[in-house]
Amino acid sequence: MPKRDAAPRTADAAPRAAAPNGRPPRPARRAAWLLGPALVAGVAYLDPGNVASNMTAGARFGYLLVWVVVLGNAMAWLIQYLSAKLGIVTGRSLAETLGDRFRSRWSRRAYWLQAELVAMATDVAEVIGGAVALWLLFGVPLPIGGLVTGAVSTAALLVQQRRGARSFEFVVIGLLAIIALGFTYGVFVAPPDAGSVAAGLLPRFEGTESVLLAASILGATIMPHAIYAHSALARDRFTADTAHPGDRAIGTRRLLRATRWDVTIALVIAGTVNLCILLLAAAHLAGVAGTDSLDGAYAALHTGLGAAVATLFAVGLLASGLASTAVGAYAGAEIMQGMLRVRIPLLARRLVTLVPAIALLAAGIDPTWALILSQVVLSFGIPFALIPLVALTARGDVLGGFRNRWWTTAAGIVASAFLVALNGVLLWLVLGGG
Incomplete structure (x- = not known):
């Protein structure tokens, strides 16, 4: 990838795409063209880790942690906008910018290592989720399902590599539509109690496990790799080489206004879906034995609400695993390239994060618990x-x-202080302080 100028753009330096006939697009099409990067980054907020965390929170604590989902989504809006702004204005990703600012090679490598571990935790959640969905739908053994999920996500990355950012966006947004349908259908079929939902907006905890699940929800909602990915997605979409010659009418300020809409749309979708997952579990799975696991939740939904709701839930989980692991791998490659300034082949890069997930599946570790713990790692x-x-x-x-x-x-x-404090309380409780 060519090195980009790190200087901020001037107000008239942001590009605009040309229509297929070489003419500048019409205003409506131009506005639509500016949307997309946030929807791709937003898939990170709908990965299988979100599903496991929200489903478990609803099944174990009912509506208690509704406020955590809402708060996490509000913080996510600000964070994703700042990430996109950095990529648009500087033409560089967060990983590239950080890599340039470390004076010591070893400090840069140490920073990369923690970011790489986060990327690996992300892939664990996403591959396991896809594998569980394939098992629920078709009876595919979990290790084989993990390999299938990894292979399909690699194919999606090849689309991005060979066809460009826009084609990759179309693939991911299509999967996003499936995710939204799969996870919200059950709430419309059997709506939750409105008073209980409102009561869940009052911030409170009930013991160590509720704090653990709150940290897991936040780790799944505000995902580190999404912060790295969004700046890179915005950079890739709005670089100067995509501009129509002689047409610079869209300035950086207008790009940022469009990005606010992009982030708003993406987070409204993600927040609604996450809330629906928790509400579905709180309304129909609370107190039901075994529903704190994905397979148990699927069985309970099948029994209580019918085959259609359960099947759409599993289809949404599969789409979630496929889409989010592709975005996670994109972020991982950007982290490595930006911080270490090295580029390795796509297949080798996928194996780095895919192997731990397959190993966990082959070892027989409970998939749902592995998903939740991966989200706690992300939270830190x-x-x-x-x-x-x-x-x-x-x-x-x-x-x-x-x-x-x-x-x-x-x-x-x-937001930063709140997340750091929550992680500190979590450590104190888990290690025996509470």
Whole structure:
């Protein structure tokens, strides 16, 4: 990939795509063309780890943690917008920007290692989720299902590599539509109690396990690899080589306005689907034995709400695994290239994160518990991506006139402090302090 200029763009430097006939697109088409990167990054908020965390939270604690889903989604909006802004204004991803700022080779490698471990935890969740879905739908053994999920996600990455960012977006957005249908259908068939949902908006916990699940939900909602990926997706889509010659009418400010809409649409979809998963479990699986696992939830949905709801749930889980593992692998490759400045073949890169997931499946570890623990790992990786993102987007020497307003930076600091504090409380409780 050619090295990009790290200087902030001027207001008229952002590109606009040409229509197939070589003419500038019409305003409506032009606006639609600007959407997409956030929808791809937003798939990270609908991966199998989200499904396991939200389903388990609803089955064990009913509506108690509704507020965590809503809060996580609100913080995710700010975080994903800042990530996209960094990529649009500088033309560089977060990983590239961080890689350039480390003075020591060893400190850069150490930072890469924690980010790589986060990417591996991400792949564990996504591959296991796809494998469980194939087992539920077709009886495919879990290790083989994991290999199939990895192979299909690799094919999606080949589309991105050979056909470009837009084609990759079409594939992922198509899977996103399937995910949304699969996970929301049951709530419309059997709606939850509105009063109980409202009561769940009151922030509170009930013991160590509820804190663990809250951290898991946040780790699944605000995913570190999505922070890295969104800046790279925005960079890839809005680089100068995609511009129509002589047409620079879309400035950076307009791109950022469109990005706010893009992020809003993506997070409304992701937040609604995540909430529906928790509400479905809270309304129909709470207190039912075995429903704190994906296969148990599937069986209970089949018994209580019918084959259609259960099958669509499994189809949504499969689409979730396929889409999110492709985006996760894209983020992992960007992390390695940006921080270590090395590029390895696609197949080798996939094996780095695919092998641990297959090994866990072959070892017979409970898939649902592995998913939840992977989300806790992700939760601990959040500050290493989020704190630098907030700091970089607040700097005038990085974003120039597009740097954060003071209240945006303050909101980012509050979100970072909250997540770090939650992880500290979680450690204290798990290690025996509570």
